[in-house]
Amino acid sequence: MKPAKTIASLPPIDDAIRAAVLDVTARLKDQPGTLLPVLHGVQNALGYVPEEAIPLIAREMNLSRADVHGVVSFYHFFRMHPAGKRTIYLCRAESCQSMGAAKLEQHIKQRLGVDFHETTTDGAWTLEPVYCLGNCACSPAMMVDDELKGRVTPESFDAWLLETK
Amino acid sequence: MSMTVYVPRDASALSLGADAVAKAIEAEAACRNLDVRIVRNGSRGVYWLEPMVEVETPAGRVAYGPVQPTDVMGLFDADFLHGGVDVLNLGLTEEIPWLKSQQRLTFARAGIVDPRSLDDYLAHDGYRGLAAALKMEPSAIVQAVTDSGLRGRGGAAFPAGIKWKTCLDAAGDQKYIVCNADEGDSGTFSDRMIMEGDPFVLIEGMTIAGVAVGATRGYIYLRIEYPHAQRALEAAIEAATARGYLGDNVCGSGKAFHLEVRMAAGAYICGEETSLLESLEGKRGQVRFKPPLPAIQGLFGKPTVINNVITLATVPIILDRGAPFYRDYGMGKSRGTLPLQLAGNVKQPGLVECAFGLTLRELIEGYGGGTASGRPVRAVQVGGPLGAYIPATQLDTPIDYEAFAAIGGMVGHGGVVVFDDTVDMAAQARFAMEFCAIESCGKCTPCRIGSTRGVEVIDRIVAGDAAEKARNEAVLRDLCQTMVAGSLCALGGMAPFPVLSALDHFHEDFEGAKRSLLNPLPFGERAG
Numbered sequence: 016m017k018p019a020k021t022i023a024s025l026p027p028i029d030d031a032i033r034a035a036v037l038d039v040t041a042r043l044k045d046q047p048g049t050l051l052p053v054l055h056g057v058q059n060a061l062g063y064v065p066e067e068a069i070p071l072i073a074r075e076m077n078l079s080r081a082d083v084h085g086v087v088s089f090y091h092f093f094r095m096h097p098a099g100k101r102t103i104y105l106c107r108a109e110s111c112q113s114m115g116a117a118k119l120e121q122h123i124k125q126r127l128g129v130d131f132h133e134t135t136t137d138g139a140w141t142l143e144p145v146y147c148l149g150n151c152a153c154s155p156a157m158m159v160d161d162e163l164k165g166r167v168t169p170e171s172f173d174a175w176l177l178e179t180k
Numbered sequence: 181m182s183m184t185v186y187v188p189r190d191a192s193a194l195s196l197g198a199d200a201v202a203k204a205i206e207a208e209a210a211c212r213n214l215d216v217r218i219v220r221n222g223s224r225g226v227y228w229l230e231p232m233v234e235v236e237t238p239a240g241r242v243a244y245g246p247v248q249p250t251d252v253m254g255l256f257d258a259d260f261l262h263g264g265v266d267v268l269n270l271g272l273t274e275e276i277p278w279l280k281s282q283q284r285l286t287f288a289r290a291g292i293v294d295p296r297s298l299d300d301y302l303a304h305d306g307y308r309g310l311a312a313a314l315k316m317e318p319s320a321i322v323q324a325v326t327d328s329g330l331r332g333r334g335g336a337a338f339p340a341g342i343k344w345k346t347c348l349d350a351a352g353d354q355k356y357i358v359c360n361a362d363e364g365d366s367g368t369f370s371d372r373m374i375m376e377g378d379p380f381v382l383i384e385g386m387t388i389a390g391v392a393v394g395a396t397r398g399y400i401y402l403r404i405e406y407p408h409a410q411r412a413l414e415a416a417i418e419a420a421t422a423r424g425y426l427g428d429n430v431c432g433s434g435k436a437f438h439l440e441v442r443m444a445a446g447a448y449i450c451g452e453e454t455s456l457l458e459s460l461e462g463k464r465g466q467v468r469f470k471p472p473l474p475a476i477q478g479l480f481g482k483p484t485v486i487n488n489v490i491t492l493a494t495v496p497i498i499l500d501r502g503a504p505f506y507r508d509y510g511m512g513k514s515r516g517t518l519p520l521q522l523a524g525n526v527k528q529p530g531l532v533e534c535a536f537g538l539t540l541r542e543l544i545e546g547y548g549g550g551t552a553s554g555r556p557v558r559a560v561q562v563g564g565p566l567g568a569y570i571p572a573t574q575l576d577t578p579i580d581y582e583a584f585a586a587i588g589g590m591v592g593h594g595g596v597v598v599f600d601d602t603v604d605m606a607a608q609a610r611f612a613m614e615f616c617a618i619e620s621c622g623k624c625t626p627c628r629i630g631s632t633r634g635v636e637v638i639d640r641i642v643a644g645d646a647a648e649k650a651r652n653e654a655v656l657r658d659l660c661q662t663m664v665a666g667s668l669c670a671l672g673g674m675a676p677f678p679v680l681s682a683l684d685h686f687h688e689d690f691e692g693a694k695r696s697l698l699n700p701l702p703f704g705e706r707a708g
Contacts, residue, residue, distance in 0.1 A: 050462030090445035108366030113524035151523035152227035161407040165195035
């Protein structure tokens with residue numbers, strides 16, 4: 016028999032966050048090793064994994080809060096703060112370096128006025144580094160949300176940004 | 181009569197505008213009242229000609245590329261639907277020398293079939309390997325894989341048959357097949373290509389592995405950077421399940437095999453097999469001690485075969501054509517073919533699947549056509565971020581696991597990244613350490629802390645005077661030795677290889693402070 020669960024021991028949590036977490040955990044918690052899929056589900060629904068969601072995820076998955084926090088903080092992809100409307104993942108790895116990724120990186124940072132892991136002041140863009148997008152035959156590469164772009168130059172980036180705005 | 185036009189849905193082709201090309205063809209065909217059926221195939225890997233459009237003609241498929249949406253009207257005017265002459269006409273696809281000279285075994289179908297269609301897969305010899313395997317004893321399947329000489333294509337090159345045998349012999353009420361699709365090495369994309377272009381071959385390979393070792397459940401651990409591959413795999417799994425190629429009774433054999441895609445979350449270390457298993461169990465991706473081997477105590481403590489995508493995707497052809505057929509390709513102890521991925525600063529990048537034994541020069545100058553910038557090749561990194569930098573003087577090394585080991589390099593997953601003479605090798609060495617610091621799982625101190633110290637020491641070498649340089653070079657070499665000897669896995673154990681190879685072969689870059697490493701000038705703009 017499962018032990019009785021009380022909500023009383025949980026810190027206060029926003030209703031929307033609670034609903035999002037419970038929706039995901041209800042689907043996945045009975046399958047083995049599903050903490051990553053749960054975190055993906057929460058991040059898909061909310062855009063990030065809020066700090067306040069961690070105690071609830073831990074309880075639902077029958078893990079300690081430290082376990083969940085440890086996993087969230089280990090993986091580069093999970094974020095604990097909201098990102099901008101769209102995220103640019105810019106490749107910094109060797110193949111892209113050989114085709115001018117460092118120059119492109121400087122340009123994009125300057126153009127958006129942000130460093131890596133930051134969001135533009137208007138909340139439109141978050142810039143994240145990534146180490147290989149598997150688009151090495153078309154370096155330098157970046158991915159915007161899940162849209163892959165190849166042979167990016169400072170000029171083509173600017174043209175694309177203008178078009179997208 | 182309906183005309184068939186192929187426009188790739190491969191992520192790289194999409195990154196060059198393939199979707200817009202497909203839309204333009206559809207619109208133009210509608211405009212001209214032509215009955216055109218567009219098939220979204222994978223890529224053939226001729227990335228310098230992507231987006232490459234193909235048209236089915238009585239003589240065979242005719243290729244056009246690289247096609248941009250603005251070219252589409254011209255193609256229709258040139259009657260490309262009947263293979264008409266145009267500046268973009270590349271002739272019969274099969275006759276393009278870059279493709280024709282390759283030996284495509286694992287990639288036999290990639291770019292040819294519709295990756296969403298199980299019927300197309302079956303029409304191109306699909307599921308013949310599984311059919312053969314289902315008539316064999318499990319030990320005979322494992323023996324065939326052993327006899328083929330197939331070695332792990334993820335990078336470690338461990339004989340696949342021995343791994344399978346260990347798992348087959350291990351007792352367990354539940355066994356697992358895990359596919360390592362966390363292809364994180366820079367310069368590699370063969371896993372992505374096969375998953376997007378021919379996903380059924382991976383599913384078939386995993387099913388054969390399951391039948392061979394008695395595993396009833398499989399996981400594909402796929403990197404989050406590959407959303408296109410995720411969609412292709414999930415569609416293929418659904419189709420295979422609906423037709424009884426996956427499920428409780430695979431092809432009526434009474435054997436069960438269930439398959440699921442699990443998404444990673446951006447940690448390079450999870451490409452290491454034991455970290456990957458930790459991650460699949462829902463934990464931090466920290467490396468495990470070995471032994472126990474995963475084949476004996478792997479996922480959830482159960483016997484597990486964990487292989488790379490290409491390894492598993494090569495199994496069907498081995499079972500279909502027989503072990504000797506595969507083993508007859510290659511040289512020495514490197515049997516069969518290796519899908520090489522030619523990337524970086526190269527004029528004609530793409531996927532080159534050839535038997536082992538091709539030299540780096542044949543690959544880079546022959547297939548690659550030299551650098552994209554037109555400048556001389558200075559360094560080549562083979563085997564991802566942990567692979568040594570090979571100087572231009574060693575380009576005649578044949579691509580073979582042992583030959584590379586002999587020059588201090590590694591073939592790894594077959595990624596080849598070319599750099600021209602503007603590269604600053606001290607900066608590349610620094611990056612290798614920086615990357616290791618970012619991606620270290622933190623378990624082993626030499627990797628976790630040594631990598632950060634490595635960055636600092638390289639900075640001091642570059643900035644210092646002669647005495648300071650000499651002192652710090654000794655420290656760096658010592659540090660590298662500690663990392664190699666004191667790390668559990670290949671990240672800390674091999675990150676020193678690019679560093680040491682840069683020091684050994686490109687020492688001049690560490691001597692003059694050509695530029696500040698902390699604020700590097702853009703690549704390609706280095707003075708002198």
